[in-house]
Amino acid sequence: xxxxxxxxxxFIVTTLTAQTFNQAIATGKLALTSNQTQKALVVFKDLxxxxxxxxxxxxxxxxxxxxxxxxxxQNQDLVKQKxxxxxxxxxxxxxxxxxxxxxxxxxxxxxxxxxxxxSAVYGRQYSGLISRLYKDAYAINPxxxxxxxxxxxxEIGAAKYFGNxxxxxxxxxxxxxxxxxxxxxxxxxxxxxxxxxAILAVKNCK
Numbered sequence: 001x002x003x004x005x006x007x008x009x010x011f012i013v014t015t016l017t018a019q020t021f022n023q024a025i026a027t028g029k030l031a032l033t034s035n036q037t038q039k040a041l042v043v044f045k046d047l048x049x050x051x052x053x054x055x056x057x058x059x060x061x062x063x064x065x066x067x068x069x070x071x072x073x074q075n076q077d078l079v080k081q082k083x084x085x086x087x088x089x090x091x092x093x094x095x096x097x098x099x100x101x102x103x104x105x106x107x108x109x110x111x112x113x114x115x116x117x118x119s120a121v122y123g124r125q126y127s128g129l130i131s132r133l134y135k136d137a138y139a140i141n142p143x144x145x146x147x148x149x150x151x152x153x154x155e156i157g158a159a160k161y162f163g164n165x166x167x168x169x170x171x172x173x174x175x176x177x178x179x180x181x182x183x184x185x186x187x188x189x190x191x192x193x194x195x196x197x198a199i200l201a202v203k204n205c206k
Contacts (some may be wrong), residue, residue: 021047025056025189032064033193037071040064048089055096055103056189062089062106069113079117086110101137102191105150108133112154130154145179146194148172153201170205177202 028043041064047057065086072078090110093103111126111133134151141147152172159166180195 021051021054022187022189025060028060028064029192032060032067037064037068041068048092053096055093055100058089058093058096059103059106059191062086062093062110065089066106066110066113070116073113073117076117079113083110083113099140101141101144101147104133104137104140105147108137108150108154127158131158143179143183145176145183145198146191148179149176149194149198149201152176156201156205167206170202173198173202173205 024043024047028040028047031037031040031043041061044057044061044064047054048061051057063086065082069079069082069086072082087110090103090107093100094107097103108130111122111130114122115126115130131154134147134154137144137147138151152169155172156166156169159169176198177195180198185192
């Protein structure tokens with residue numbers, strides 16, 4: 001009887017903890033998509049501290065800081081400050097999940113913001129690494145829409161930089177849009193961003 005009571009209490013506590021985690025992730029994701037980055041960061045930092053064995057809070061904390069860095073891309077000091085901190089969260093996420101395409105492309109995005117902020121300084125340093133990261137993520141899961149989208153956008157940007165044709169990549173962007181409708185996330189807490197960005201990229205692809 002005592003064991004049964006213990007199991008019942010354990011089940012209730014575990015269920016409530018999971019619900020609290022899920023609700024907090026949902027709150028943070030909503031704040032991030034609403035450009036309330038400070039609110040999102042507080043939520044994800046707290047979750048990363050409380051759930052040290054879960055890669056998702058660290059991933060989202062990094063994404064939030066990367067977003068803030070991109071918004072402030074003209075401020076070199078602030079960009080570096082945000083991205084250095086984002087890297088600490090990504091390092092933790094990398095340590096908690098192996099060969100995860102979501103984490104890999106977020107790493108590529110971090111390097112991309114460095115390039116956007118100062119291509120003269122960071123372009124040569126990170127361009128090859130970004131290409132490799134997208135290729136690695138694609139090799140792991142070519143049906144992940146964020147992987148397909150990020151890889152295509154990067155290749156389009158590189159083609160434009162070198163004055164090459166970009167229309168050949170439009171099909172990849174269209175593929176990404178379709179994949180957003182068919183790709184199954186492991187849970188509702190997993191990354192789901194990118195569809196509107198993909199739709200806009202298709203409209204602008206020539």
